[in-house]
Amino acid sequence: MVGVPLWWRTTETYRAWLPVNQINELAELQVCLCYRSMAHWTRYVHPVLGYQAGCHLRILNEILARDHSGDDTLSVLHVEADLSLHTLSASPCGSVVVYVIPETSVLLPQGVDVYIGHRRTAVLRMGAPMSVGKNHKQLLAHLEPRITQVVQVMSFSHTDITAALSDRVRLSPGSKESLADSMRSFKSSPGYEITFSLLNPDPKSHRLDWDIEGAVHSYIQPLLTKLAPLANFSIDSQILYYAMLGVNPRFDSSLEAYTLNADSLAHVINPVEARLGSNAASSNPVLNFLLYVPDAHHSPLYIHDHQKQPVASNAFHSPRWGGIMVYNVNDLYGRGETPLPVNININMEKVMGVFLAQLRLMLGVQSSPAPPGFLVEPCGGAGLADWELDRLMWSRTVENVATATTTITSLAQLLDQIGNIVINDNIASQVSSTVTSLQLAVAELEAGNLGFALQYSKEAILASERAFFDPSLLHLLYFPDDQKFAIYIPLFLPMCVPILLSLIKIASEARQRRKLKQSKKD
Amino acid sequence: MLLCLTDGGIALFCVNPTSWQIIVFIYIYIYIYIYIYMGNVHSDKAGQFFNSGHTNNWAVLVCTSRFWFNYRHVANTLSVYRSVKRLGIPDSRIVLMLADDMACNHRNPKPATVFSHKNMELNVYGDDVEVDYRGYEVTVENFLRVLTGRLPASTPRSKRLLSDDRSNILIYLTGHGGNGFLKFQDSEEISNVELADAFEQMWQKRRYNELLFIIDTCQGASMYERFYSPNLMALASSQVGEDSLSHQPDLAIGVHLMDRYTFYLLEFLEDIHPSSTTNMNQLFKVCPKSQCVSTPGHRTDLFLRDPGRVLITDFFGSVRKVEITMETINLSSPMEPLPERINCTVHILYMCINKHIIPTAIIMYYVPRQKLLRDVFPCT
Numbered sequence: 001m002v003g004v005p006l007w008w009r010t011t012e013t014y015r016a017w018l019p020v021n022q023i024n025e026l027a028e029l030q031v032c033l034c035y036r037s038m039a040h041w042t043r044y045v046h047p048v049l050g051y052q053a054g055c056h057l058r059i060l061n062e063i064l065a066r067d068h069s070g071d072d073t074l075s076v077l078h079v080e081a082d083l084s085l086h087t088l089s090a091s092p093c094g095s096v097v098v099y100v101i102p103e104t105s106v107l108l109p110q111g112v113d114v115y116i117g118h119r120r121t122a123v124l125r126m127g128a129p130m131s132v133g134k135n136h137k138q139l140l141a142h143l144e145p146r147i148t149q150v151v152q153v154m155s156f157s158h159t160d161i162t163a164a165l166s167d168r169v170r171l172s173p174g175s176k177e178s179l180a181d182s183m184r185s186f187k188s189s190p191g192y193e194i195t196f197s198l199l200n201p202d203p204k205s206h207r208l209d210w211d212i213e214g215a216v217h218s219y220i221q222p223l224l225t226k227l228a229p230l231a232n233f234s235i236d237s238q239i240l241y242y243a244m245l246g247v248n249p250r251f252d253s254s255l256e257a258y259t260l261n262a263d264s265l266a267h268v269i270n271p272v273e274a275r276l277g278s279n280a281a282s283s284n285p286v287l288n289f290l291l292y293v294p295d296a297h298h299s300p301l302y303i304h305d306h307q308k309q310p311v312a313s314n315a316f317h318s319p320r321w322g323g324i325m326v327y328n329v330n331d332l333y334g335r336g337e338t339p340l341p342v343n344i345n346i347n348m349e350k351v352m353g354v355f356l357a358q359l360r361l362m363l364g365v366q367s368s369p370a371p372p373g374f375l376v377e378p379c380g381g382a383g384l385a386d387w388e389l390d391r392l393m394w395s396r397t398v399e400n401v402a403t404a405t406t407t408i409t410s411l412a413q414l415l416d417q418i419g420n421i422v423i424n425d426n427i428a429s430q431v432s433s434t435v436t437s438l439q440l441a442v443a444e445l446e447a448g449n450l451g452f453a454l455q456y457s458k459e460a461i462l463a464s465e466r467a468f469f470d471p472s473l474l475h476l477l478y479f480p481d482d483q484k485f486a487i488y489i490p491l492f493l494p495m496c497v498p499i500l501l502s503l504i505k506i507a508s509e510a511r512q513r514r515k516l517k518q519s520k521k522d
Numbered sequence: 523m524l525l526c527l528t529d530g531g532i533a534l535f536c537v538n539p540t541s542w543q544i545i546v547f548i549y550i551y552i553y554i555y556i557y558i559y560m561g562n563v564h565s566d567k568a569g570q571f572f573n574s575g576h577t578n579n580w581a582v583l584v585c586t587s588r589f590w591f592n593y594r595h596v597a598n599t600l601s602v603y604r605s606v607k608r609l610g611i612p613d614s615r616i617v618l619m620l621a622d623d624m625a626c627n628h629r630n631p632k633p634a635t636v637f638s639h640k641n642m643e644l645n646v647y648g649d650d651v652e653v654d655y656r657g658y659e660v661t662v663e664n665f666l667r668v669l670t671g672r673l674p675a676s677t678p679r680s681k682r683l684l685s686d687d688r689s690n691i692l693i694y695l696t697g698h699g700g701n702g703f704l705k706f707q708d709s710e711e712i713s714n715v716e717l718a719d720a721f722e723q724m725w726q727k728r729r730y731n732e733l734l735f736i737i738d739t740c741q742g743a744s745m746y747e748r749f750y751s752p753n754l755m756a757l758a759s760s761q762v763g764e765d766s767l768s769h770q771p772d773l774a775i776g777v778h779l780m781d782r783y784t785f786y787l788l789e790f791l792e793d794i795h796p797s798s799t800t801n802m803n804q805l806f807k808v809c810p811k812s813q814c815v816s817t818p819g820h821r822t823d824l825f826l827r828d829p830g831r832v833l834i835t836d837f838f839g840s841v842r843k844v845e846i847t848m849e850t851i852n853l854s855s856p857m858e859p860l861p862e863r864i865n866c867t868v869h870i871l872y873m874c875i876n877k878h879i880i881p882t883a884i885i886m887y888y889v890p891r892q893k894l895l896r897d898v899f900p901c902t
Contacts, residue, residue, distance in 0.1 A: 183575070183577055183688055183843070184845070187687065219853055262844070265844040266841055266842045266843070266844045267610075267796055267797065267841075267842075269842045269844075270612065270796075270842070273612050273614075274612040274613065278614070278679075282679075283684055305846050311846050311847070311848075312850070313846075313850045315846075316844050316845060316847055317844070317845055317847050318842045319843050320577045320578065320688060321578070321842065323847060325847075349853050349854055354847060354850045356851045356853070357847060357849050357850050357851050358847055360851075378851070378852070379851065380852070380853075410726040410727075414723065414726075468727065470672065471667070471672050471673060471674050473672060474667060
């Protein structure tokens with residue numbers, strides 16, 4: 001009587017309480033993504049509405065009224081307009097402002113219907129001329145599909161969200177490009193490490209000098225500062241001597257240069273990677289950017305694409321790994337005249353232009369071709385336009401929410417199935433905080449506050465990963481059922497025999513007593 | 523009509539053909555044309571690098587036995603390690619677990635070497651072996667921790683399996699095994715249920731894209747019976763009820779040097795180079811019963827792709843996907859100068875607020891009172 005509950009209590013495992021109901025609710029999560037977009041009308045679009053935005057029109061009129069003698073100045077009207085309009089309204093993160101201008105305006109060049117600038121604004125040219133009788137609602141209905149298209153380019157579209165969820169929902173790839181995009185960029189991670197390496201296979205001929213610290217500070221750091229809400233970045237750099245490429249380039253006599261064709265590029269990376277150092281302390285994904293200066297006997301070296309044409313950037317990249325650029329220096333010194341080794345100063349601007357483009361691709365800033373009629377301003381020194389940052393934040397937030405949800409539901413399922421795992425209090429608190437952060441992130445997404453939503457989703461992911469990968473959750477307590485019987489039967493069977501016998505004895509005595517009573521009554 | 527077969531302008535032979543000979547010649551020409559065409563397509567196939575869906579490769583190679591007479595298990599693991607490194611996977615992506623140190627064992631007559639062939643032809647130890655888990659660190663717990671990622675925070679990067687959802691992983695186990703278990707260090711076992719659960723946890727966290735599991739032990743096929751996660755392919759050296767046998771002893775060293783299955787596997791892999799297009803179906807034919815005495819088995823029902831289209835280098839090598847960088851960013855353009863009229867725009871906004879009924883949208887952008895320029899820029 002006393003023994004059974006005591007035995008049960010001492011052999012049970014400690015399992016802290018988990019919010020299983022809420023986790024199950026999360027499994028059927030439906031997230032609503034809301035963005036804010038504002039459309040401003042200029043006067044000639046509609047006389048009544050125009051008064052509301054007269055100030056904006058004022059700026060546009062000013063710009064047009066200035067003396068434009070040459071035609072070339074017309075081409076930058078939209079850039080200037082974009083800058084001036086931006087100073088009026090600093091739009092919050094995640095929102096889009098669209099300015100609608102009349103059909104005949106010269107603000108946009110010929111043939112361009114939409115202009116997207118560096119910030120979160122777009123200028124949309126009105127389609128067919130509208131008559132005076134139409135009211136606000138009809139105007140909006142007419143313009144809604146075009147505004148939706150602009151917003152899809154600048155914020156997110158269905159394909160972007162599907163791509164963000166591509167590891168959860170492995171759909172058959174619609175196109176090779178979408179598969180390539182999803183494979184190329186790194187998954188969302190709390191931090192990344194970027195390593196810049198200079199490979200000098202011929203130190204006897206070239207003494208290379210690269211101002212990497214200055215270049216990183218002026219060109220790469222602005223981009224990383226802008227990306228700070230997404231992840232932490234740590235940068236280091238190294239120089240490798242006597243590091244050869246694994247492939248022998250072929251000499252092309254028509255170009256008088258050595259060439260590497262596209263098929264052999266795949267085998268270049270492996271021998272070099274074995275020699276690259278990396279930060280052993282963190283487990284964050286590493287992006288490698290290599291600058292290779294060919295040795296004097298194999299200069300100049302050009303990369304050819306599949307159509308045997310030289311590549312302008314002379315660089316290639318590998319998905320989820322990084323990029324390699326070949327920098328030719330043979331034209332900086334004459335052959336046989338200058339004493340070796342030659343001091344060479346590397347033009348970091350050109351190099352960083354290529355690395356920055358590769359970094360954008362690796363981080364998932366997709367530069368998919370814009371729809372026809374769109375003019376998108378190329379990002380300049382900042383490396384990233386505000387609306388591109390918004391796009392990245394949308395897809396990262398959705399990815400984080402999806403990953404955290406799947407992690408926490410599979411953890412709950414695992415702990416449910418295996419009754420022997422000990423669940424400590426810290427795991428339970430991590431799980432609860434994940435659930436709370438996820439609910440907050442979803443609420444912020446519905447309200448349209450992208451910045452807060454991203455923050456909550458990051459907290460959710462950190463907590464869920466910590467809970468899932470906690471070292472104490474290792475399931476080593478698998479006992480097959482026959483082994484359980486084999487352990488308990490030799491212990492309990494000898495004990496059970498006298499107990500059973502005495503129970504039978506008690507039962508037979510009770511029966512005898514009842515018989516005696518009945519016979520006494522009779 | 524005379525039909526001449528020429529080679530660069532020199533007539534090889536000329537015939538006066540009958541109708542059937544014309545047909546034969548046409549057939550031959552068509553055949554040659556198709557052969558050349560297919561050759562071109564074949565070289566294009568190597569360029570279709572997005573077929574397999576993985577971007578990086580990992581390998582987890584485990585030898586679970588200790589003691590000198592289990593020399594062959596260490597040699598097995600080291601020969602697979604050697605092949606995998608030769609085909610391109612770097613040390614940073616290989617987790618090598620050796621339960622005992624044979625190269626520096628007191629009983630080794632040739633210290634610092636581990637041979638795979640009886641005439642001491644191939645030293646698989648080499649001079650740049652990087653062992654991540656050695657000796658008593660090779661336990662069931664550590665193995666499962668590596669697979670599931672549940673390592674303490676102080677574990678260095680080289681001891682972790684940092685794979686992601688686009689990693690192809692090769693897992694190779696060797697040692698003494700039985701029906702449903704594999705013996706670690708002569709003191710503990712891992713069961714096939716635990717292994718299947720570990721793989722399921724890897725799948726839940728998307729820690730692999732595709733996984734190839736090779737096991738060389740007695741009754742090895744029992745270890746992959748319980749797998750239930752997708753994208754797993756498994757090979758074993760023997761079926762349930764059979765023993766995997768060792769290959770040949772070396773009389774100078776005094777022990778059996780390798781197991782049969784891995785010996786023939788090594789021979790097969792020596793012919794593979796990083797750009798070869800050999801597929802998995804040929805791997806399944808390695809070591810038939812006549813050579814191995816046991817019957818190797820494989821399991822592909824959980825694998826989504828057709829094994830005939832899976833290259834050996836998808837798992838054993840590390841062929842990178844590569845794309846040409848088409849665009850660059852022009853950093854030399856000067857930073858955009860701010861327009862000079864920035865003050866005026868502020869005034870205009872204020873003016874408009876004064877004069878009209880204010881819609882809510884504009885109130886949000888209210889700026890403090892500035893000098894009035896009513897005469898210069900009147901509001902309409």
